[in-house]
Amino acid sequence: MAGTTAPERAGTSKGGGTLYRGDLGMWSWVAHRITGVLTFFFLFAHVLDTALVRVSPDAYDKVIETYKNPIVNLFEVGLVGAVLYHALNGIRVMLVDFWAKGPRYQRQMLWAILGVWVLVMIPGTYFMMVRTVSDLFGGH
Amino acid sequence: MSELTLARPRTPRRPAARRNNFELYSWLFMRISGVALVVLVLGHLFIMNILDGGVHRINFGFVAGRWASPFWQFWDLAMLWLAQIHGGNGLRTVINDYARKDATRFWLKVLLYCSMVLIIALGTYVIFTFDPNITD
Ligand code: HEM
Secondary structure: OOOOOOOOOOOHHHHHHOOOOOOHHHHHHHHHHHHHHHHHHHHHHHHHHHHHHHOHHHHHHHHHHOOOOOHHHHHHHHHHHHHHHHHHHHHHHHHHHOOOOOHHHHHHHHHHHHHHHHHHHHHHHHHHHHHHHHHHHHOH | OOOOOOOOOOOOOOOOOOOOOHHHHHHHHHHHHHHHHHHHHHHHHHHHHHHHHHHOOOOOHHHHHHHHHHHHHHHHHHHHHHHHHHHHHHHHHHHHHHHHHHHHHHHHHHHHHHHHHHHHHHHHHHHHHHOOOOOO
8 A cells, every 4th residue: 555554664774675764755645645635625615615606696706806816826826736746646656556567666757747747837837827917017 | 380361462452453345445445536536626727727817717607607517517516526535535544643542533533524524515505506696
């Protein structure tokens, strides 16, 4: 089971055992756990705010207005980044578990998903922020 | 020869593992739901936050336009249920890992399960009863 439970000392660096604690693989698991929990908490708030469509168009539009605030907009970029990492790393975990060569390439796959993450986040951040930044500095 | 009574030294302190495959199915579910969530969640984030002006074009009318289509209703319903069960099951593992006292563990899980039921019920209700002419 790749990282379902808290890491144990899987061996030591001496004697050729695999060192898990402090290794990059451990940090990829830590980040997976943090991003998953963060997303779950956001989802709680997000379903509540969307439920306002059952109250009135006005109530909904008011709460959605807060998402368009520049600071909150920045948090959205962070949230998308967190979910994107969790999704990409989740695919990597599945490949490690189900693909025969997965365990052998787990480290290369980590670098690959980090590369994909950067490549997606650069244009993604741009499109999420253009309107906000031009409203702030461009004037009308 | 006097009888030496020792508590059976190798007796595990915790009760024997439950004799069912719950944890196996839970492990499998995390992976199967993960595949579906890649499409549902990343698609949702792309459409809502990046495409065509992103969050700035979202308002009541935008939601009404989307939920006029059964396709997006089903998309959002599936995403709601899968994300709640996947995330909730993930959080159950996190609670099992870090809660030290049985009582803490128990109450954190009660809180977790209540929040899952609340969010799934509320979200499902909203998707099925959405009324674009609510103010009329
Ligand atoms: C977008 C697609 C997603 C994929 C591919 C994915 C994949 C996975 C996988 C494979 C695991 C199991 C990891 C393991 O057993 O070591 C996992 C755990 C988890 N996921 Fe997701 N997930 C996705 C979306 C989400 C969402 C939307 C949430 C929140 C609502 C979430 C919350 C969690 C949590 C809390 C865990 C437990 C973390 C842990 O035990 O360390 N995931 N995810």
